[in-house]
Amino acid sequence: KQEVTQIPAALSVPEGENLVLNCSFTDSAIYNLQWFRQDPGKGLTSLLLIQSSQREQTSGRLNASLDKSSGRSTLYIAASQPGDSATYLCAVQTGANNLFFGTGTRLTVIP
Amino acid sequence: GAGVSQSPRYKVAKRGQDVALRCDPISGHVSLFWYQQALGQGPEFLTYFQNEAQLDKSGLPSDRFFAERPEGSVSTLKIQRTQQEDSAVYLCASSSGGSYNEQFFGPGTRLTVL
Numbered sequence: 001k002q003e004v005t006q007i008p009a010a011l012s013v014p015e016g017e018n019l020v021l022n023c024s025f026t027d028s029a030i031y032n033l034q035w036f037r038q039d040p041g042k043g044l045t046s047l048l049l050i051q052s053s054q055r056e057q058t059s060g061r062l063n064a065s066l067d068k069s070s071g072r073s074t075l076y077i078a079a080s081q082p083g084d085s086a087t088y089l090c091a092v093q094t095g096a097n098n099l100f101f102g103t104g105t106r107l108t109v110i111p
Numbered sequence: 112g113a114g115v116s117q118s119p120r121y122k123v124a125k126r127g128q129d130v131a132l133r134c135d136p137i138s139g140h141v142s143l144f145w146y147q148q149a150l151g152q153g154p155e156f157l158t159y160f161q162n163e164a165q166l167d168k169s170g171l172p173s174d175r176f177f178a179e180r181p182e183g184s185v186s187t188l189k190i191q192r193t194q195q196e197d198s199a200v201y202l203c204a205s206s207s208g209g210s211y212n213e214q215f216f217g218p219g220t221r222l223t224v225l
Binding site: 004034036042043044046091097098099100101102104 | 155166167170202204216219
């Protein structure tokens with residue numbers, strides 16, 4: 001069964017700092033990987049989707065990379081802002097139809 | 112356009128009661144997924160529909176859980192004889208075309224079983 005791990009579980013940084021969130025998965029036979037943001041009491045907002053044939057995706061201050069062979073992905077957030085405070089979830093899609101999620105990284109950006 | 116909507120947003124049930132949770136996917140999306148998210152955990156897959164066909168229900172934790180999508184649009188997740196361990200946020204997601212497309216999530220229904 002696919003296992004997805006996210007490190008660190010929680011992260012607190014001062015505003016303006018660049019930061020990296022890590023995601024690892026045990027089965028490299030994936031179709032795609034998605035990064036989501038979840039605010040307290042809210043659903044999931046999709047940030048970036050990387051197909052298995054791609055190495056990275058960028059959206060604004062966010063950049064996600066994928067190394068399928070080593071089972072790793074990183075989410076890079078540039079010039080962090082207090083509004084970036086949320087839980088960030090990584091999820092992979094394999095031969096099954098569903099997504100396998102990590103437990104998330106809770107990010108706090110201090111003004 | 113409208114995103115995925117879910118109702119109710121919050122549900123409190125006494126142990127043993129039956130509950131029904133509704134999901135309205137994005138119009139035209141053929142794939143619909145249900146996930147269960149326990150406190151402090153990532154979402155876990157429950158079941159998957161393509162149009163009205165339930166193609167995968169391997170994640171349903173017990174036979175007390177039942178999902179349907181009779182006309183290929185709105186879906187209902189029903190939990191019979193609720194237990195305290197059923198307390199969680201239930202998330203619905205939909206995607207267009209094939210099952211490997213990007214999934215868009217609703218706000219979830221927070222179920223509390225007393």
